[in-house]
Amino acid sequence: MTADTASLKTLAEERWNVLVSRRSHVPDASTSGLAVPLNPALLEPGFFYGVKTTKIYCRPRCPSKLARRENVVFFDTIEMARRAGFRPCKRCRPDDASSGTKNDNIIASLCRYIDGCEHIPTLNELSQRCAISPYHLHRLFRERTGLTPRQYANGRRRERLRSELPKSRSVTDALYQSGYNAGSRFYSDSDRTTGMLPTKYRNGGDGVVIRYATGQCSLGRILIAESDRGICAVLFADHDDILRRELTAMFPAAGITEDTESLSDRLRAVTSHIEHPGRIFSLPLDLQGTVFQRRVWQELQTLSPGTTISYADLARRIGSPDAVRAVAGACAANRHAVVIPCHRVLRSDGSISGYRWGVERKKLLIERERQSRIDD
Known part of the structure; x- marks a missing residue:
């Protein structure tokens, strides 16, 4: 198998996974605002699929029952499907730009509106803006993005919080720039969004004390680092100098100190998990990310x-x-x-x-x- 053939096969499998997920996935309400789409333009995947047995091609979100994997082929464009002898589906009408694209454009427009709002718009507000009933809009928005409008808005607001903290003159400025109108709500959200208190995050970890220890495992040298909130890094390298440089680069403004004695149990737990992966393993973590x-x-x-x-x-x-x-x-x-x-x-x-x-x-x-x- 050539590299090009392998690449096409991988792409086809990824597209198949998209088809399956769009028919079987039900968003979990416990992940409210977490799985935020990266871009409203991704609401409709850029491909079409055809069914060999019927010679019909469809949009990825077609409500028709999905055919068996061996009977499904993929096309980058409508023209490619036509040249292969496939005709358009009468349910999802992939050749009618006005049918599916209209709703996609509406949701993409609402996403942009939410992104630009200084407040979290209500469902009724969004409904009036696009002239669609609240019930239908709620269903359509979730169908296209995997989230409710409020979940999407909350996720975007948290992203703005992370973006504003490093460049704002104060935490209060970041609060209002991110769309928070209450300090209590801001602090309850910021702690789980940034992994540390907002002022410390804004200052690049300034004032945070990070302790670390290094050791040996079957994968080479290992470093474990801990803040007052939990394990903030576990790293591998061939030499301790490399590990220390990487840790310093991660937390340039933090106070970093070696503390092998107090972290010996943590280090032993991690190395034991590496050598014996079936054992029960749980440590408090300080996660810092989007x-x-x-x-x-x-x-x-x-x-x-x-x-x-x-x-x-x-x-x-x-x-x-x-x-x-x-x-x-x-x-x-x-x-x-x-x-x-x-x-x-x-x-x-x-x-x-x-x-x-x-x-x-x-x-x-x-x-x-x-x-x-x-x-x-």
Whole structure:
């Protein structure tokens, strides 16, 4: 199989996962505002699919029953489907730009309106703006984005909070720039959004004390770092100097000190988990990332040792099936090696992709976890 053929096969599998997820996924209300779409333009995936047995092609969100995988082919454009001898579906009307695109444009317009609002608009306000009943709008918005309008608005407001804190003159300025009109609501949201108090986050971790310890494991040298809120980094490298430089780069304004004695139990727990992945393992974590990244990391923590998942499946599980690249970016941004098991994410064809601490370490971790599961 050539590289081009393998790439096309992977793309086809990712598109198939999108079709499956759009028919089976029901957004979890507990993830309110977390799985925020990266861009309103992604509301409709940029491809069409055809069914070989009927010679009909459809939009990805067509309500028709999905055919068997072996009978489904994919097209980048309508013209490609036509040249292959397929005719348009009468239910989703992929050749009628006014049918599906109209609703997509309405939701995309509302997303932009919400993004620009200084307050969280009510459902009635949005309904009046687009001349659609509140009930129908609520259903349509959730169908297109995987979120309710309020969940989307809350997620965007939290993203603005993270963006405004580093550049605002004060936390109060960031509060109002982000759309918060009550200090109590701001502080309750900021703590779970940034992973630390807002003033400290704004100052690049200034005033935060981070203790660390290094040790040896079968994957090389390991560093574990802890703030007053929990483990803020678990890193691998070949030498301690590299580990210390990476930690300093992550928290340039923090007070960093070595504390091997008090962190010995934490270090032992992490290394034991590496060598014996089947054991029960739980540590308090200080997670610092965007709303989307934190949602990805939380989902990764539900994966048991010895199991793997594709980037496309992970995107589907968090309710953002079109955000495969963003999911990969969140995995790459993970600072908690092994503790947040991003090493369990593979390409759609099952092959091993990049890993922040080296592909060889990723291979060893996956193989060890699989063997541990067999032994159990």
